[in-house]
Amino acid sequence: MNDKKIFLIKDKKYIIAGLVVFIALFTFPFWYNSGKAAPGPEIKLTEKAKAAKECVMPTAYMRAEHMQLLDIWRHSVVRNSDNTYVNPSGKAFTMSLSNTCLDCHSNKADFCDKCHDYASVRPYCFDCHIDNPKEIK
């Protein structure tokens, strides 16, 4: 009770002013940037990918889990020499980033890079795997 009394009597205006300044500064980034969030990336599909309709797994799964999927593929091919992936609907694919994924998604700049740049991730897949395997031939 004592504290409250002192606060009410002596420092009320300073504290209120300080709080207002603090809240204004603290929330500055939020209201300054409100309404102009960067738009999500718009990825383009190649004609081949469009024609195939569905990837190895459903799109939502691929969007979220493609890195885990590639990790399983790598492990399976290199360690166990199992190179065929049969998805839940019974369709078989050769497990190869260079020859299966990049065959359909042969537009790295408009497909892979768009999201990777947006999410600010720098995967080093393409240090070794040559993108666009079918373009130059």
Add this chain to the structure above:
Amino acid sequence: MESSRRRFLTMTGVAVLGIGAKPVLDVLAAGQAEGAGSVELKKGDGALKAKQWAMVVDTRKINKASDLEPMISACHKIHNVPKMETKNHEIKWIWEEEYHYAFPTEINKFLSEHAEHVPFPVLCNHCENPPCVRACPTKATFKRELDGIVMMDFHRCIGCRFCMAACPYGARSFNFRDPRPFIKETNKEYPTRMKGVVEKCNYCAERIAIGKMPACVEVSNGILTFGDLYDPQSAVRALLKSNFTIRRKQSLGTEPTVYYIV
């Protein structure tokens, strides 16, 4: 009345538990359906199988360096092996070697003309007891149980080069520089390597998996024979049975699987 109130409360508790458990079970069931449960990983239909792949080199069929040239260029081309300017940076999967250096433990004072002058093809021996595998701290290089290939997972290689020190055959090369600018024609179906990883011959594991013989064997004009060391009916065993063969630095106990008919 007392007992019936008690019963009512018990039943309510059970019902609440039951209602609460259902969503949890649903989630668990969904998780299982979405996971790897219904996905199958298997070998390709035409994949070649063996307990331990092995190679026999018939050196009697080699007369000059140009006999080995097609094998080397075929291998290096499909695997995107760069041609470095400096010898120190050289990357090689299969190359030619003088008898003296290939078989330093098998040198007699007087050698045949053939052994003195003809180049010998050498490559990773895919040893049955590989010292490189024991040296690798990350298991980037490993002996594949199912077919005996000493494989590399380039993703895991940290470039420590212990394997290079451990290999008595010099079969491993280190990428001191980014190899890409030094590859004349890239094969887009096979990855390149990056700076800082070790590489070597992989017995064409990627070709065996689709039912093809290794690239060097295909273009060797019968100099190289490839097959299963533990299949008594294999071409390799037939050659080993009818010819005297030697292996590189056999006394080290690494059990190389590349045999040379001399």
